[in-house]
Amino acid sequence: MTILSTHTKEAIKTGLAMTIAYGIALYLDWGKPHWAGIAVAMVSLSTAGQSLNKGVLRMLGTLVGGAAALIFLALFFQARWSMIFSLSLYIGFCTYMLTGKKYPYAWFVSGFVCLVICVNAGTTAEQAFQIAVERTQETGMGILVYSFVSVFLWPQRSAGAFNNAVRKLFATQAQLYRAYLGLMADKGTAEESQPLKLQEAQLLSQVEQLLIAAETDSYEVRKVRQQWQRFLDQSTALMKVLERWRQSFAEIQELKLKRLMPNLESLGCEIDLRFQQIEHMLAGEKPDHMPQVITLKMDKTETLSLNHFQKAAVTVTKTQLDRLEAVSRLLFGCVQDIKGYGRQGSIPHHEEHPSSGLAIDLDRLRAAIMVIATLWISFLIWVYIDPSGHAMFVQLTTTFAMVAAMMPQLPVSMLLLPFGLGSAFAGVIYIFIMPHLSGYAELAVLIFAATFAIYYLFWEPRQALAKAGGIVTFVVLIFVENPQTYSFAKYANSVAMFMLGIALVVATAYIPTSPRPEKVFLRLLRRYFRHAEFLMSRLALDWEKRGGWVGRWKMMLYQNDLLELPQKLAVFGGQIDHRLFSGNTSEQVQKLVNNLRALALRLKGLVDAREYPQAALLVRELIDDIRVWRTAVEELFCRWSNDPATEPDGDLQKRLAARLAKVETRISRTLSLAEAGELSEEDYVNFYRLLGSYRGLSETLVGYAQLAQGINWPQWEETRF
C-alpha cells in the first residue's frame, strides 16, 4: 500500500473541503458561493489546531466586520462622503491592529469584510442585510466544512510539533548558555553563538504559534495551558537575560572572576544541571536533581583591588547572573509543574519592561495611513473613472493594501507574478474547460483537481504567496454561480481589475515615503538615534520626573520603540540588494544591526539603573563629570539622527579612555572624602550599576562608530526608483 506524504494528504483534504463547500452553497442556492471557497482556502493549514484557530479568528473577524458594516450603512446610507470617511477610519484602525501581535488575522478579516459588505450594499441598498448574512453564513460554512474534514480525515494534531519545538527551543537556550559561559572565560567568540541566537528567536516565535494551535486540538496541552504560557514568558525572559549577560563580558574578561566571585563555578554548574534536568523532563524523564538556591558571593578583599569601573562592570555582571539564577529556577519549577513531577508552585517571573499601554507604534500608524490613502484613491477612481471591476476594484485594492501592510518587508510588485499566472490558469479553466461540463459532479471533479494541484505544487511555506495567488484567482475567476454563465468580457475585466489593483498598491506603497529597503533602513536608523537622544536627555542625575503624563508617555513610547527598532532594522537590512551597493555585504549590515540591538539594551539598562536612588554625596560630587559624559553621548546621537554617516570628532576610543580616567580620579577623591558610614552598601551597588551602564553604553557606541564607517552611506542615500 502506498503511503501518502503529508502535503499530498493536506492537498486532498483542502480539495475535498472546497468541493463540499461549493456543493452545499450551490445546493442551497446561496449567492457568491466563492465566499465559501475562499474561507476553505484561507483556513487550510497543516494541523487541525491551527486551522480551527484560524477559522475561529476568521469567523470572529467576519462577525465584527459585518456588524460594523451594518452600523455604517444604517448611519450614512445616503451620504457617500460620510460613509467613506467612517469606513476609512475603521479600515485604518483594523490595519493598525492587524500589524500588531494580538489577533492580527481577526482584524484583517474584520477590515475587509466590513469593506466588502459596505461596497456591495452601497450599490444595492435593499440587500445590505442579506449580503452581510450571506457573507457570514458562507464563511461559517466554509470553516465548518474544512474543520470537519481536517478532524475526521488524517487528523494532524499540533501537540507533537509543539513538544518538539519546545524541546528544540530549550536545547538551543541551554547550548547558548554553555557557549556564553565559555565566552565569559574568554573561550570562543561572540560570532560563533550568532546562529544559535537566531535559532532561539525563531523557535520562540514558532513555539508561541504552535501553543495556540495545540491548546485548540490537544486536551493534554489545553489543561496546562496557563503553565505553558508561563513557560513561554520565562523562556522569553531567559532569552533577554542571556543577551544582557553576554553584553557585560567585554568589560570583565580581563578580571580574575573566579577570585572575585568564589562560588561562580558552582553557580555555573548548578544552572547547567538545572538546564539538563529541564531537558530530561521535557523528554518525559523524571528529574533526579532539585534546584538549590545559590547566591553569588563577592570576595570583598579581591574587590578592593579593582578600580571603580571594574567594580561597576562586576556589579553589572553579578546582577545579570542573579537574574539568570532566578529565571532558571522558575523555569525548572514551571516544567516540573507541567510534566507532573511535583508542584513547586512556580511564581511568575516578571521581567521588568515598560508597559506598552498606549504606546503608539509609528510604523503601524504609517501602514494605516497607506491603507487609508489607497482606499480613498481607489474610491475616487471608482466614482470618477469607473475602472474594470467597478465597486469590486475598491474592495480588492484595499485588501491588497492591507496584505502589503502585513508584510512591509516584501515589495508589493511581488504579487503581480503569482496573481498574473493564477489568472492565466483560471482563464484556461473558465474559457476552455468549464463550458464543456454538465452538472455538479463534473464541476466537483474540476474544483477538486485544481485545488489539489495548487496545494500540492505550492506546499512549502516559502511558496505561500504563489499558493495564495493561485487559489484566490482560481476561486474568484471561475465565477461559479447558479445558474452558470460564461462571459469572456467578465473574465478579462476581472483580470484587468486584479492587475490594476496591484499596480495601484505598488504606487501607494510610496505613501508617505519610499518603500525601498535601504531607504526604510535609513529612516528607521534616524528615528532610532532621535529616540536614543531623547532618552539620554532624560537620564541626567538632577533631572526629576516632571512634564506630566505627556513626558511619561513619551518615555514609554520611545523606550518601546527603541527596543523594537533593531528587529525591524534586521528585517529591512536583510532585504537590501547588496549588488546595487558595491563594497557593502549583508554580514556588515547584520553586524551593525546587532550592535544597535546591543546599544538599545544598554540604553534600557541605563534607564533601569537610573531608577535606583543615588547617594546625595555622589550626585553632588560627580554630577558635572557625568553631565559632560551624558551630553557628549547625547550630541553624538543627535548627529547620527541627522546623518548616520557622520564620523565622530577625533578618536572616540581615545576620548572615551580619557573620560574614564578623569571620572575614575574624581570618584576616588569623592569616596575618600566620604565619612565612615556615610555611604551604605546599597549606595555603592546602585552607583556602580549606573557607572557600569554608562561605560557599557560608551563602549557600544565606539563599536557602532567603527562599524558605521565601513558602510557606504552616500550610496544608500542616493535616490532610486
Add this chain to the structure above:
Amino acid sequence: MQYIPKEFVIGGVYMPPLLIAAILGTTAAVAMARLLNRYRLSRYFFYPPLVFVALAAIFTILFGTVLIPS
C-alpha cells in the same frame, strides 16, 4: 473625415487603443527605471516616483502615436 480610434478585439472584448498604449508605456517605463537604477542614473532625479509617472506618460503617448494604428 471623422476620427474613429481602432479598437483591439480579443475574444469579442473590445479594448481601447489607449489601454494597449498604456500597458506598453508602463512596461517600457518599468524597464527604463530598472536600467536607470542599474547604472545609478536615478540619483540625478529629485523624486523618482514622479519621474516614473512622467516616463509612463511619455512612453504611452509615444506608443499611442507611433505604434498603435488609428
